[in-house]
Structures are given as C-alpha cells and as structure tokens.
Amino acid sequence: MPLIRFSGFKGEAPRVAPHQLPPGFAQTALDVDLRRGMLEPLRDPATILAGVGAATTLFLHSSGKWLLWTDPVNVVEGVVAADATGRVFWTDGDYPKQSNTALLDIAGDYAVDTVNFHRLGVPAPDAAPVVTVAEDAPEGYGVERTFVYCWTHRATLGGLSAPVTVMVGPGRSAHIFGLDVVPPTVFPTGGAAAKANSFRKFLFEYDAATDTYVLVKKLAYDDDGYTDDGAARGTRKKTAAFKPAKIAAPTPGWGVDVVDAVPDAAHDRDYVYCWLYQGAGGVWWRTDASAAATVAGVKDTDAVAVSGMAQDYATPFPDGAHGIRKMVFRTDGDGDLRLVAKIPRNAAQWRDAKPTEKLGRKIGHWPVGLTGAPATPTAEIVSEADTEVVSVAYVQTWVTGWGEESAPSLVSNTLDLYPWQEASVATATAAPSGYDNITQKRLYRADVTGTFRLATTLDLAVGDWVDALADEDLGDPIETTLWDAPPDDLQGLAGLPNGVLAGFAGNQVLFSETDVPYAWPVAYRYTVAAPVVALAVVDGGVLVLTEGRPYLCRGFDPAAAVPELIRERAACVSARSVVDMGGWAMWASPDGLMSTRSGAPALETAGLLTREQWQAFAPSTLVGGFWQGRYVGFYDDGEAPAAFVFDLEGGFLALVEVAADACWNDAATDRLFVVAGGDLGAWNEGAAKAFIWKSGRALVDAAMTPLCARVDAEAYPVLFKLYADGALKLTQSVADNRAFRLPGGYRAFGFEVEIGGTVQVRQAVVASTMAELAG
Numbered sequence: 129m130p131l132i133r134f135s136g137f138k139g140e141a142p143r144v145a146p147h148q149l150p151p152g153f154a155q156t157a158l159d160v161d162l163r164r165g166m167l168e169p170l171r172d173p174a175t176i177l178a179g180v181g182a183a184t185t186l187f188l189h190s191s192g193k194w195l196l197w198t199d200p201v202n203v204v205e206g207v208v209a210a211d212a213t214g215r216v217f218w219t220d221g222d223y224p225k226q227s228n229t230a231l232l233d234i235a236g237d238y239a240v241d242t243v244n245f246h247r248l249g250v251p252a253p254d255a256a257p258v259v260t261v262a263e264d265a266p267e268g269y270g271v272e273r274t275f276v277y278c279w280t281h282r283a284t285l286g287g288l289s290a291p292v293t294v295m296v297g298p299g300r301s302a303h304i305f306g307l308d309v310v311p312p313t314v315f316p317t318g319g320a321a322a323k324a325n326s327f328r329k330f331l332f333e334y335d336a337a338t339d340t341y342v343l344v345k346k347l348a349y350d351d352d353g354y355t356d357d358g359a360a361r362g363t364r365k366k367t368a369a370f371k372p373a374k375i376a377a378p379t380p381g382w383g384v385d386v387v388d389a390v391p392d393a394a395h396d397r398d399y400v401y402c403w404l405y406q407g408a409g410g411v412w413w414r415t416d417a418s419a420a421a422t423v424a425g426v427k428d429t430d431a432v433a434v435s436g437m438a439q440d441y442a443t444p445f446p447d448g449a450h451g452i453r454k455m456v457f458r459t460d461g462d463g464d465l466r467l468v469a470k471i472p473r474n475a476a477q478w479r480d481a482k483p484t485e486k487l488g489r490k491i492g493h494w495p496v497g498l499t500g501a502p503a504t505p506t507a508e509i510v511s512e513a514d515t516e517v518v519s520v521a522y523v524q525t526w527v528t529g530w531g532e533e534s535a536p537s538l539v540s541n542t543l544d545l546y547p548w549q550e551a552s553v554a555t556a557t558a559a560p561s562g563y564d565n566i567t568q569k570r571l572y573r574a575d576v577t578g579t580f581r582l583a584t585t586l587d588l589a590v591g592d593w594v595d596a597l598a599d600e601d602l603g604d605p606i607e608t609t610l611w612d613a614p615p616d617d618l619q620g621l622a623g624l625p626n627g628v629l630a631g632f633a634g635n636q637v638l639f640s641e642t643d644v645p646y647a648w649p650v651a652y653r654y655t656v657a658a659p660v661v662a663l664a665v666v667d668g669g670v671l672v673l674t675e676g677r678p679y680l681c682r683g684f685d686p687a688a689a690v691p692e693l694i695r696e697r698a699a700c701v702s703a704r705s706v707v708d709m710g711g712w713a714m715w716a717s718p719d720g721l722m723s724t725r726s727g728a729p730a731l732e733t734a735g736l737l738t739r740e741q742w743q744a745f746a747p748s749t750l751v752g753g754f755w756q757g758r759y760v761g762f763y764d765d766g767e768a769p770a771a772f773v774f775d776l777e778g779g780f781l782a783l784v785e786v787a788a789d790a791c792w793n794d795a796a797t798d799r800l801f802v803v804a805g806g807d808l809g810a811w812n813e814g815a816a817k818a819f820i821w822k823s824g825r826a827l828v829d830a831a832m833t834p835l836c837a838r839v840d841a842e843a844y845p846v847l848f849k850l851y852a853d854g855a856l857k858l859t860q861s862v863a864d865n866r867a868f869r870l871p872g873g874y875r876a877f878g879f880e881v882e883i884g885g886t887v888q889v890r891q892a893v894v895a896s897t898m899a900e901l902a903g
C-alpha cells in the first residue's frame with residue numbers, strides 16, 4: 129500500500145465530507161494550536177486577576193487599570209488631541225458616559241461597573257436669559273459739565289465769567305439761568321459807549337481734556353437763560369482768545385441746574401442744487417438753482433437722501449470754465465439755504481447727515497452766471513434720528529469643570545438701552561439634572577453685526593449679571609452654536625483616527641465634532657433604512673452594520689459622512705461579534721462570518737460551514753476577538769459554551785473548550801485578554817490543554833491493511849488512534865519516535881488517524897511495511 133503521511137496540519141472544514149477534505153484538514157480540531165502547521169496544544173488563559181466576577185466587557189485603560197462591566201459596553205480612549213488625563217468614553221444603552229484617570233480613582237487593579245463618570249455631552253440651557261434695565265441712573269450719576277460765558281462785540285470776545293458746574297444725568301439737560309442782561313457798553317479802553325443791542329453773549333463749555341472752551345450757543349444780549357442738551361457744539365477757543373482788558377466779564381450771579389432733556393425738534397427742510405464753476409478772471413459762479421424738494425418733520429440727526437438730480441446742466445458752460453461741480457443746499461433753522469456739500473458734476477444723488485451747525489455758506493454767496501433751473505430733485509428721510517439707543521440680546525451656555533461648553537440657549541428678549549443704562553441679565557443657577565460637572569455658564573451678547581460674542585463667564589450660583597461692556601470689549605464669537613449633546617440612546621461608540629467619535633441610535637448614524645467628543649451636531653446625523661447593530665472603523669471610513677444591508681460612510685469627515693448602501697446581503701446578528709481586523713472588519717451574519725477583507729463584504733466561511741452548521745454556533749451570542757491575525761469567537765449554544773479560532777489564511781476552524789464572557793485585544797502587545805470562569809486572563813498563556821486532532825479519511829484504490837506507524841513529536845507520550853472505514857482499530861499511547869505495529873485481520877479502503885496530547889506533534893505516518901516507514 130502507499131505510505132500515508134499526516135502533516136501540514138490544518139483545522140476543520142465541517143461543510144466538506146471527511147473523504148473529500150484536502151490534505152492536512154481535520155474532521156476534529158479541538159484545543160489545538162495550528163499556527164505553525166504542527167499540532168500544538170492551545171493553553172488555558174493565564175490568570176491575571178482572579179475573582180473579577182461575570183463581566184461581558186473589559187478594557188485596559190491607559191492608567192494600567194482594568195475597567196469591566198457586567199453589561200455590553202463600547203469603550204473608546206485616545207480620541208482627544210494631546211490629552212494627558214486619560215479621557216475615556218463609553219456607551220452602555222443607558223446614556224453615554226465619560227471619565228478620566230483622576231475621576232475613575234481605581235484603588236486596586238480594576239473596577240467593575242464604575243460609578244465614577246460624568247455624562248458625555250452638555251445640553252443647551254432650557255431657558256433663554258431674561259434681560260431688563262439694571263436700574264435708572266442713580267442719583268448723582270451723569271457727566272460733570274462746566275460752563276462759562278462772555279460778552280462779545282464786533283468779533284471781540286470779552287472776559288470770561290466765573291465758571292458754574294453741574295452733574296448732568298441721563299435724559300437730562302443743563303439749564304443755564306441768571307445770565308447778565310446788561311452789557312458793559314462802556315469799554316475799559318475808553319471811547320464812545322456802545323449800544324446794548326450791539327452786544328451778544330457766547331456760552332461755552334470747558335473741555336478739561338484739551339484745556340479749551342467749546343462754543344455752546346450764541347445768545348442775544350438780553351437772553352437770561354438757555355437749556356442745553358449737549359448735542360450742538362461749535363468752535364474751540366483757548367484762554368488767550370478772551371480779552372477782559374477790552375470787554376469786561378459778566379457780573380456774577382448766574383447759575384445752572386438740570387431739567388428734563390429738550391427733545392430734538394422736527395422741522396420742514398428744503399433741498400435745492402446747482403452747479404459751481406470758475407470763469408474768466410478766477411471768479412466763481414453758480415447756475416440757477418433747482419426748485420426745492422421739501423421734506424417734512426426732519427430732525428437734525430436724521431439722514432436725508434436727495435436724488436433725481438440732473439447729471440449735467442442744460443446750458444453749456446462758458447469757454448474756459450473749469451472746476452465744475454455740483455452743490456447741494458438745504459434750509460437751516462432760519463430758513464436760509466446753506467451749503468450741504470460739493471459733489472461730482474454728474475452725481476445724481478447724495479445722502480445728507482450733516483448737523484445744522486456744520487452747514488456752509490448761504491447760496492447767495494455765489495453770483496449767478498447761467499440761468500435756467502434744472503430738474504427738481506426728490507428728498508426723503510432714510511434713517512431715523514440717531515437716538516444712541518443700543519439694542520442688546522444674549523444667549524447663555526453651560527460650561528463644565530473640564531472646559532466643555534454647551535450649545536447656546538434660545539436668544540433672550542431684545543432690550544433697547546440708552547447710553548446711561550445697563551442691562552441686567554438673569555440666568556439659571558441650577559444645572560440640568562444629571563450633569564454634576566457643570567460649574568459655570570457663559571453669556572454672549574450680539575454685537576452690531578449680530579454676532580454673539582463672549583460677554584462674561586460666571587460661576588453657576590451667580591443669578592443676575594449687570595453688563596457694562598462696550599462692543600469693543602466683547603470677546604471671541606461663540607463657537608458652540610451647533611454643538612448639540614448626544615442623545616441618551618447613543619450606542620456602539622467607535623473612535624475614528626481624526627479625533628471624531630461615531631455612534632448610532634436606532635437607524636441613525638451619528639458623529640461628533642472633530643476633537644470635541646462631547647459635541648454631536650444634529651447636522652452630523654445620517655439615517656439608514658434599517659436599525660443599526662454596530663459600527664466598524666475600516667480603511668475606507670465607517671462601516672455601518674444593520675439588521676439588513678450594510679452601509680459605508682466614506683472618509684472620516686463628519687460633515688460629509690453620508691452613508692452609501694452596500695448591495696451585498698450582510699446583516700449583522702451580534703454587535704459583540706464585530707472585530708477590527710486591522711483596516712477591515714469581521715462579524716456574524718445569519719449565514720456565517722462576513723468580512724470586508726477584499727473591500728466588499730464577503731462570506732469568509734462559505735467553504736467551511738453550511739448555514740445550518742453555522743447556526744449551531746448560536747451566532748446571535750457570538751463575542752469576537754482578534755488574536756494574532758485570527759478571529760476568535762466565543763459562543764453559548766445553551767448546552768456547552770465554547771469558542772472557535774478561525775484562521776483566514778488557512779481557511780479552517782479550530783474548536784476550543786474555553787467559555788469566555790468577554791474579550792479584549794491589547795493592540796500594544798497583540799495579546800488577547802478574556803474573562804472566563806470569573807477570572808481575567810491572558811489568552812493561550814496558561815497551562816497546556818489536551819488537544820485532539822482527527823484527520824480526514826484518506827482513501828486507497830485497493831483494500832489493504834496498514835501494519836505499522838510512527839509519530840514524530842517533540843516529546844512523548846502521544847495518544848494515537850487508527851480508524852479503518854470509520855471503525856476504531858487501535859488506541860495506543862506512543863512513547864517515542866520508533867515505529868510501532870498496527871493490528872491486522874481486516875482490509876479497508878479509508879483510513880483516519882486521531883492524535884491527542886499536550887506536546888508538539890510534527891507528523892504521523894502509516895504504512896504497510898517497516899521498509900516503507902524507513903524510506
């Protein structure tokens with residue numbers, strides 16, 4: 129008979145009949161390590177921590193401490209850039225959680241179902257801030273103003289009066305009273321006495337910043353008082369401009385107090401325009417003016433748009449005329465047309481916001497050189513008077529002790545404030561239930577562009593805050609507008625390589641903001657057609673495994689992670705079966721183990737197991753692990769919980785008599801850790817198990833009887849069994865590598881060997897003669 133050699137050992141392929149198994153494949157491969165093509169015993173887990181109890185999830189934290197949970201949990205660490213605190217995140221079906229080394233505060237080597245965590249995410253405040261006027265201006269609040277006045281005669285300013293000072297509060301005006309009404313008609317320098325009505329009084333306000341006197345109002349000689357709102361101001365004068373040696377100072381006895389502010393009176397206003405040009409001899413001329421456009425009810429602080437002006441004058445300008453431009457005039461308080469602006473020759477419109485005291489010369493200053501009125505313009509108010517009212521509105525955020533900041537509340541009521549008023553902002557003083565890490569809150573105020581900018585950071589217990597900030601004192605714009613908290617039913621947490629977390633809730637896939645693991649914008653949530661079971665991070669993006677077909681969210685940009693449907697039928701029946709195999713994933717489907725090793729999902733066990741054989745492994749209970757390039761699956765069929773090792777390269781299974789409730793691969797050491805029998809252990813690092821390996825059936829063309837065999841092993845004894853046409857013919861403990869005799873008295877066509885033990889076996893050989901063995 130031909131020599132039959134059993135070597136190059138592989139595992140099981142139950143789908144294939146024993147006589148059709150390729151060389152090296154087995155009918156039984158139990159507790160055997162086949163990584164090197166030899167029979168070697170798998171080992172029990174080496175106990176690392178005894179008595180940890182029944183745990184379904186374990187995770188080795190960067191602190192070197194173990195985290196265990198009695199329920200299935202998805203754990204992620206290391207997604208926060210430059211984190212040195214050991215931030216760790218997990219989802220357990222209750223609500224997402226987070227912790228760090230200090231908060232975990234693990235006294236021993238491990239913690240089970242730790243309660244030392246904070247909720248992941250910070251919800252936006254439920255209520256908007258409420259804004260009110262802080263209070264009316266307090267007594268004595270205001271601006272200190274100092275007034276003086278003098279007599280003036282023919283452009284000569286006389287000596288200054290004694291000053292009077294008053295504190296003018298908001299909404300109030302300075303009321304001057306008791307002014308001298310008897311001018312000094314006899315001059316100190318001598319000469320004829322002047323008439324009283326040839327004198328005027330000039331009222332000034334002293335500006336300490338520039339040490340000058342600012343003209344407030346020109347008064348008639350017999351005006352004994354004036355109410356000033358502080359708006360209109362004229363030229364500045366130095367002390368040297370006043371000449372007490374020429375005109376005596378007013379007599380003492382005047383005073384000042386405060387009264388309600390004088391409203392800005394509204395008047396009708398006329399607008400005309402014409403052209404200005406320089407003719408021969410350097411003389412400046414103007415054309416006839418247009419008819420007037422009248423605007424009713426204009427306040428001095430209103431802006432008026434003048435439009436519809438002709439672009440050029442109908443009559444040609446004289447030869448040699450140059451410097452041609454257009455002039456716009458309006459009536460002042462006395463009804464005189466005064467210059468508003470000189471504008472380009474062909475300008476058709478102009479916006480006038482000039483105060484009356486800034487108007488130029490009267491229209492009559494320029495002689496008319498060309499006649500003929502141009503088209504009448506139109507004029508209208510385009511903005512209300514600038515009352516210096518400022519509108520304020522606020523939003524509030526929560527801030528945790530870790531510096532996490534929520535999305536903003538709804539916008540507060542909008543409040544209009546006068547310059548002397550301040551806003552009082554009322555905020556909540558109690559954090560939302562369950563968020564014990566919230567310690568502060570921030571208020572943001574809308575600036576003139578509508579952008580909310582940081583106004584202040586307050587301790588949680590502070591209720592009301594008074595805002596006295598100018599816009600230029602506001603801080604950075606708010607960044608957290610879209611930073612929503614994750615939903616409570618977030619599950620399946622996974623860490624992406626760019627600082628993003630991913631998870632799912634129902635049939636939605638959710639992503640966090642990059643490097644902001646507590647912020648989960650609604651814009652980063654995507655819907656798929658079936659309930660999601662698990663997520664896996666693969667080379668192309670995030671693989672979304674569902675109860676139906678899978679999806680792929682390409683890339684790792686959360687703003688562009690739109691799921692793409694994958695057409696292959698590859699439902700996931702166990703979230704805990706999903707294993708990151710290093711750029712691709714494996715998981716349990718109804719028909720077998722699926723993988724994306726080749727890009728698209730493929731049934732890796734198609735050649736090994738029928739659907740019925742696969743179901744015997746109770747795939748819905750499958751817990752997957754990664755072990756040196758192999759998939760390890762732990763399952764509970766309700767009778768004898770066990771495991772299998774699937775070798776993808778060899779395409780075979782090996783069964784393992786180890787029942788584990790949880791497993792975890794340490795990528796740093798490529799060690800697999802399991803919780804088995806209430807202990808935490810290192811996979812295949814303990815005592816050797818007694819393996820059993822049974823070959824496929826080797827067929828011969830003619831019935832024969834093998835008479836001798838030899839087992840090549842590293843050590844002995846080795847258990848050897850011979851089957852002929854399915855019947856056991858020999859059971860022998862092989863003590864060394866010498867050939868041994870087999871029983872005769874039968875003839876058969878098919879032969880199988882079974883080898884067992886706890887030592888390495890390199891090969892077994894069966895032959896009909898000793899010479900064949902020796903050859």
